[in-house]
Amino acid sequence: MNDQSSVPGRSDPTTWVGVDPSKDYTRPPPLTRPRIVRTALSLVDEKGLAALTMRALATELEVSPMALYNHVRDKDELVDLMVDLMLAEVDTSVTEGDWLTQLRALVRSYHQALAAHHELARVYSVRVRIGPHGLLIMERTVALLLEAGFSPAEASDVFFVLFIYTAGFQQIGDVVPRRDSATREETGYYPPLPPQQIPAITAVSSHLNGPHRPGRFDYGLELLLAGLQIKIAQPEKAAAAPQ
C-alpha cells in the first residue's frame, strides 16, 4: 500500500553515511521533483489512473496540495515526467546481432516497460510530449532503420508504425461486450445479437474473451517485422499502397 520504503529516507541507515548533519532528518524526505514523480507513478501503478489527483498525491507525500506547484507547472507536466520515468526502463543499449534482432529487442523492451505500468500507458499515446528517454528510444529505433537501409522518409513511417502498435497495445482490454446478461436486460443497453448473427465471433469466442493472450504482442510484432524484411528485399515499391 504505502511504498515509501523504496524511497531513500530517514529509516534506511545506509543513507546516513555522509549526509549533511545540519539538516533535520526526523521529517520525511524533502519534496523534490524526482520524489514527486516517483510517488505519482507508484500511486498510478497501485491505484489506477483515476486515483491520480493533485490532492491525493499531496496527501501521499504528506504535504499541502499547493506545495506540488513549486516543483511542477501543472498536472500535464507531471504526467509528461511520469511517462519519461517509465520510459527510462527501456533498454536501449543492445548492440548484438543484425538490425532486425536489435530492433526486435528494442521494441520488446519498450513493450515491457509499458506493460509494467499499463495504467500510465493508457494515457501515453493520447498525449505524447516526448522527453529525454523517449528521444533516446526514438533515436535508437530510427538509427537501426537507417542502418538497415530504409530511406529517411520510410524510416520515419516505420518508426511511427512500431510506436503506434506498441503504445496502442496496452490500451486494449477485452473487446467483447462488458455487460453481462443481467445488466444488459436491466438497461437494454447493448441488445445481444443472437449467435447465428455472429457466427465467426461465436466460433472464436473462447480466444477473444478476456485480456491479452501471452504472446499476442509478439505475434503482431513478428507480422510487422516480416513485412519490413520484404520491404528491404524489394525496395522499389517503397510506401506505395493500392488505391
Added chain:
Amino acid sequence: MNDQSSVPGRSDPTTWVGVDPSKDYTRPPPLTRPRIVRTALSLVDEKGLAALTMRALATELEVSPMALYNHVRDKDELVDLMVDLMLAEVDTSVTEGDWLTQLRALVRSYHQALAAHHELARVYSVRVRIGPHGLLIMERTVALLLEAGFSPAEASDVFFVLFIYTAGFQQIGDVVPRRDSATREETGYYPPLPPQQIPAITAVSSHLNGPHRPGRFDYGLELLLAGLQIKIAQPEKAAAAPQ
C-alpha cells in the same frame, strides 16, 4: 457552430409532412437518446473531447443537465453510445475480391471512420465497450480471417493486432518535443539534446515533424497484410515468436 440545422426539426418544412398535429412543434425537437448522442458527437467533433461535459451538452440541447439522465445512465454510457454511432459509418458490406482485398477495404473504412472523428477516437481504445456496430465490424473481420484459413486462435490474434493498430493510429499526434525553444528555456522542462547526440533523428527530422503523413496508415497496414500473407503461405510456424 450551432449544428442544429442537420437535426430534423421545426424549421425544416419537409419534416412537416405527415406529422402528428397534436404535438407542439414550436418547441425544439423532443429529447431522445439518439438526438442526445448525435449532438454529443458533433459537439466533440467541433470543440474537442474536453468540451464534452454533461452541462455543456445540456445547454446545447436547451435543457437542464439532469434531463439527460432520463435517457442515459451516466457519461460513460453516453461515450459508449457515441463510439457506436461513429462505428456505424464503417462499411462492412464489401464482398468483392478475395479475403485480402476485402480485409484491406474493411480496415481502411474502419480507419476512415475513426479519422473523421479523431477527437472521439482518442478515447476509443482506452475504454472499449463494444456495441452492435462494433460487433458487426468484428464479425466481418474474423469471418474473413477464418475464410482465409487462419485458425480460431490465430484469427483472434490477427483481429486484435489490426484493431490495435487502427485504433492506436488516431491517438498519435506529433511525437517530437512540443515545447518550442522559448518555452523550453523558460522551464528547463525538456533539456534539448544537441543534434550530435541524436544524429538519426536529425537526419529524418523533416519527416518526423508534424502530423501524420498521408498514406502513413496504409503503409503500416500493408506491412501487416504482407506479414499475414506469409503466415498463410507457411502455416506451420503459426504464432511462434523467438524467445
Added chain:
DNA sequence: ACCTGAACACCGTTCAAGT
C-alpha cells in the same frame, strides 16, 4: 414518465499570506 433547481462531493488551480 419526464424535467427542474438546489445541493453534494469532488476536481485543478489562483491568490494572498506566511516562513
Added chain:
DNA sequence: ACCTGAACACCGTTCAAGT
C-alpha cells in the same frame, strides 16, 4: 525559495420536488 489555507470556477451525479 518554499509552503500553506482559503477560495474560485468548474466537474458528475444524487435528491427531492414539480408536471
